[in-house]
Amino acid sequence: MIDALRGALLLSRLSDEQLERVQRHATRLRLQEGQLLFNQGDPALHFYLVLSGRLRLFRLSVDGAEKVIEIIGPGETFAEALMFLAQARYPVCASALEPVELISFDTRDFAQMLQESVETCFLIMGVLSQRLHGLVQEIENLSLHSASSRFACYLLSRLPPYKLAVELDLRKGIIASRLSIKPETLSRIEKELSTRGIIAVRGSRIHVLNLKGLEEIAALGNPSDPGALVSNGSTPN
Amino acid sequence: MIDALRGALLLSRLSDEQLERVQRHATRLRLQEGQLLFNQGDPALHFYLVLSGRLRLFRLSVDGAEKVIEIIGPGETFAEALMFLAQARYPVCASALEPVELISFDTRDFAQMLQESVETCFLIMGVLSQRLHGLVQEIENLSLHSASSRFACYLLSRLPPYKLAVELDLRKGIIASRLSIKPETLSRIEKELSTRGIIAVRGSRIHVLNLKGLEEIAALGNPSDPGALVSNGSTPN
DNA sequence: CCATCTTTTTGATCTTGATCAAGGTCGACC
């Protein structure tokens, strides 16, 4: 197991001795497809590292509607942030999209050990910071961009470098929820982009025929993020 | 200034010596109403503690639309999370809603000093964790709840304990943007709740006439989320 | 107190995306 642990970013700065200690309280576990790991509201006693397979983190509303917040894949950790709250409870549900292997860490133990590794604290804070940024971006997407724009963004983000085709290796319904779109609407958007000659849908494989066009759609009311903004120069400090 | 610093949660665990050091690289500054503190995309060299007045953090999209992400008031810090990223840039714009006094900290220096205070690291991680949770909640609100529901939620969250009236001490337009609603729509929602006898609008003061009713609207497709943790320590009941 | 500017409200209309209800498609399994 130590090998698996070495691979995780969050643990990369620990000494052998520390890793050893972490490992003592870590458990390997396995989920079948569809199995729930934890429920929104459960006391957060563990955090996790995914070894193989993917999970989805989602929010449930009272009326049963669900919204996929994040897809977690191999090498990624999740729910670490809760380690630093007193009576933490998971703010989302987690369930396996496919057979999953993961390692579960005891938050108490880990936090204990953390006190001896400021370096690891910094790693964690970096991770949290990025995640924060990601969520802000997401909020902007939801507030300021159309469904098609979000889908276009998604496609672009999944496009392998130098390639013009993506394998959408998730059920459409999951992608839809991730993008806060209804499956029907997602279907129609695909079709529309298709008839406009911007993409070609071949099963779950999507070919981008007109990259410029797709980028344009993605940018409809979208941030071209890298500081393309007019700075009005009056920045104190 | 030291006094002001002592008040900030994030600095509460520092030794006198550390606080002294922090202070040496801290600058007090003042903004007039409407003045921009930093722009989305600017290199994040400082983080801030608000002494008085409020700011709004908002995202700008290319077409100029803006979305208020957060309102920051006295005693709160912001942009600390960026301290832990290599080439961090502010992910939002910050501007003063009214005359503001704040203290600016040098992120480099602070991070340096942080390495000697794991305790403070833990505080920060706790803060980031809560903020993360807040954003997840927000995403759920946007994806799963109606505009009226979000407004009802907002009212409830601003209701002082044991009281049934709120002073909306922000321009309606700002509140609207915060809730991702157009001002016109917000206006209509107020009116509708008014005619339904659920609230009474008297200028910027809103009286809640039917608390149950308001809660019901807030919960339409809403998270049961019993532990609505508001950083502001105002636990109803 | 008036002139002007900004913010808020109101009214009419339009658009996006949701909803509801069938059909299709595909893969798993007998």
Added chain:
DNA sequence: GGTCGACCTTGATCAAGATCAAAAAGATGG
């Protein structure tokens, strides 16, 4: 190979909210 069930697509309709334009209500300053 046929049946079942899950998923995806399509069509018709609906509703929430956006947009546009204009009037009303506050502020602000002379």
